[in-house]
Amino acid sequence: MQIRELKVPDAYEITPVVHGDSRGAFLEWYRADKLEEATGRHLDLRQANASVSAAGSIRGIHFADVPPSQAKWVFCPRGALLDVVVDIRVGSPTFGQWDSVLLDDVDRRAVFVTEGLGHAFVALEEGTTINYLCSATFSPGREHGINPLDPAIGIEWPTVGRDGSPFEPLLSAKDTAAPSLAQAEADGLLPQYDEVQAFLQSLRG
Ligand SMILES: Cc1cn([C@H]2C[C@H](O)[C@@H](COP(=O)(O)OP(=O)(O)O[C@H]3O[C@@H](C)C(=O)[C@@H](O)[C@H]3O)O2)c(=O)[nH]c1=O
Numbered sequence: 103m104q105i106r107e108l109k110v111p112d113a114y115e116i117t118p119v120v121h122g123d124s125r126g127a128f129l130e131w132y133r134a135d136k137l138e139e140a141t142g143r144h145l146d147l148r149q150a151n152a153s154v155s156a157a158g159s160i161r162g163i164h165f166a167d168v169p170p171s172q173a174k175w176v177f178c179p180r181g182a183l184l185d186v187v188v189d190i191r192v193g194s195p196t197f198g199q200w201d202s203v204l205l206d207d208v209d210r211r212a213v214f215v216t217e218g219l220g221h222a223f224v225a226l227e228e229g230t231t232i233n234y235l236c237s238a239t240f241s242p243g244r245e246h247g248i249n250p251l252d253p254a255i256g257i258e259w260p261t262v263g264r265d266g267s268p269f270e271p272l273l274s275a276k277d278t279a280a281p282s283l284a285q286a287e288a289d290g291l292l293p294q295y296d297e298v299q300a301f302l303q304s305l306r307g
Contacts, residue, residue, distance in 0.1 A: 104116070113187040118211070131212055142306045155181075157230070160277070162222020163186070164246070165219065166238070174214070182207070186221070186257055191293050191295040192292045192293070198283060200257055202257075220248060248280055249281065251271070
């Protein structure tokens with residue numbers, strides 16, 4: 103398993119060793135010890151989620167108040183998706199920047215999104231399934247969204263699926279109505295970079 107930090111600091115791409123044989127494949131999609139080696143922190147598993155999406159579905163950009171926010175170890179057991187991490191931490195040197203990783207049932211990568219970052223993805227195939235391990239339980243009043251189509255962030259969402267078929271973006275009503283990054287900042291919804299860093303540091307203790 104290899105762990106690489108993304109262009110958005112404190113987010114990571116995880117590339118597993120996939121052992122293929124005549125029966126199919128075997129891989130380790132999460133290793134606590136490798137996470138600790140690479141990042142100096144642990145993931146206190148509190149919840150595991152799954153969702154299934156139609157091709158073109160965009161979910162996010164979602165984030166939760168810090169502390170404790172919610173770190174997510176994201177994996178795609180079926181289909182394909184583009185996973186996106188956005189730096190929404192006010193005062194971060196990379197504020198407003200985003201990076202993405204293709205997660206699919208071929209290379210079987212994962213992404214680790216740490217507390218205070220924004221997370222979103224688009225499904226590139228019908229029935230794409232995502233699983234994620236979470237460091238905190240769902241706390242609806244502390245969860246927020248930013249519009250994933252905000253031009254100021256400028257996420258380059260794919261417009262064709264894995265098979266090359268074009269698709270229309272499909273968003274929930276909640277995500278469609280979500281504020282822009284600038285509006286979320288003006289509304290005081292975004293996490294402060296120094297507070298996030300202090301929280302991340304407390305997890306390394
Ligand atoms: C996130 C969540 C939702 N729900 C419920 C609320 C709602 O009725 C239904 C669907 O919720 P949403 O529309 O928010 O689901 P979704 O848009 O898939 O939300 C997810 O998006 C990705 C990008 C993330 O990073 C996740 O943390 C999560 O926010 O599921 C739970 O019961 N538990 C949960 O942990």
